[in-house]
Amino acid sequence: MLEDNLVDVSAHEVVIDFALRHKCRATVLLTSLSAAAPVAFKVQTSSPHKFLVNPPSGIIPPSSSLALQIVLKPQSHLPSSFPRSPADRFLVRAAELGPGPAPDSVGSWLSSRPTRDVKLKVAFGGRLLLRHAVDRGDVGAVRSLIKRQKGIVAELPLEDAASLLRAAVASENSARMVSLLAEAGLQVDSLVESGPLDLPSQSGETTKDDRGRSATRLVHHDKGQQVELPDCRICTEQEVQRQGEAVLMAARHGDMAGLSSLLRGGAATDYCDQYGLAPLHAAAIKGHKEAVVLLLDFGSDVECRDNEGHTPLHLAVECGSIETAEALIDEGANVNAASESGATPLYMARILGYQEIEEMLLRRGAVSSEIVCTASSSME
Structure with missing residues (x-):
């Protein structure tokens, strides 16, 4: 080639x-x-x-x-x-x-x-797979479908939208599912106002969305519906941090089973530690290509930045993993992204002596630069 x-x-x-x-x-x-x-x-x-x-x-x-x-x-x-x-x-x-x-x-x-x-x-993609993912409570798959087909939920006919809402309330991870569909354009209020939906009461449900709301609370709030609502517990900062740290840890260790389970359960991919490192950074710096691909499939931002302006591509290069770097570029990573100190992936490959990665970056559109990294970087 x-x-x-x-x-x-x-x-x-x-x-x-x-x-x-x-x-x-x-x-x-x-x-x-x-x-x-x-x-x-x-x-x-x-x-x-x-x-x-x-x-x-x-x-x-x-x-x-x-x-x-x-x-x-x-x-x-x-x-x-x-x-x-x-x-x-x-x-x-x-x-x-x-x-x-x-x-x-x-x-x-x-x-x-x-x-x-x-x-x-x-x-x-398509409506059939959207409904299948909702039925099985696969929040991650639904999120990935919506990422690829922005209008797939908002453009549903009324009857299909009502059916999808019923399936979401009855599913595992029901609160997160209803919340995600509403964010994607499912008109929950309009559906409830348009007539009886035959929604299950789910008086024993325990799942909550990221704001601590149950599925039935999301659907029936202020509608006067005769539905037994469970107590609405506010999701604490500690719980958000615990879930985010679990995703970060699974990504860092390349724990594909654990990472997949967390993401399919609705865990977010944008949690960052005190250094601004997101799960995608953590997987990239360790050269876990499969974890990188999985995180991108579940909506991770390929251009996310840590506190020093490094993208996941910077860290994949620093790790010396050409496969991980190529996977990120295949997903649209900017090969000429510069950190806060001016370092590009090509610059890092050169000073670290990764000739094969340097040649690959040049093939993929990297531009040579004389900028020298003058501030602290993740390599120091």
């Missing part, structure tokens, strides 16, 4: 609205970054038994665009993992065409030449 991209994609993650036993489609815009010559491309997938691409290969005129249609073949089962589907991905291989006639077979022509490749990830 050569250094500079020849094509750009409108999104590095293909989000497919999933439906059982139906073809599902998503469109990605492929744009040539070459102003001088046509670009030949071919799309490969890790799951040819599941996906079709139209067109699978072709030629893009200079500085032009072409729409790629990604087609998921009819599936008889729900995805084993969603929204992100780690097993499914695409690779767009590209090379400039020289003068002369175009090749008869672009795919064969590309197979014998060095290419400049762009990776595409796959995520599954």
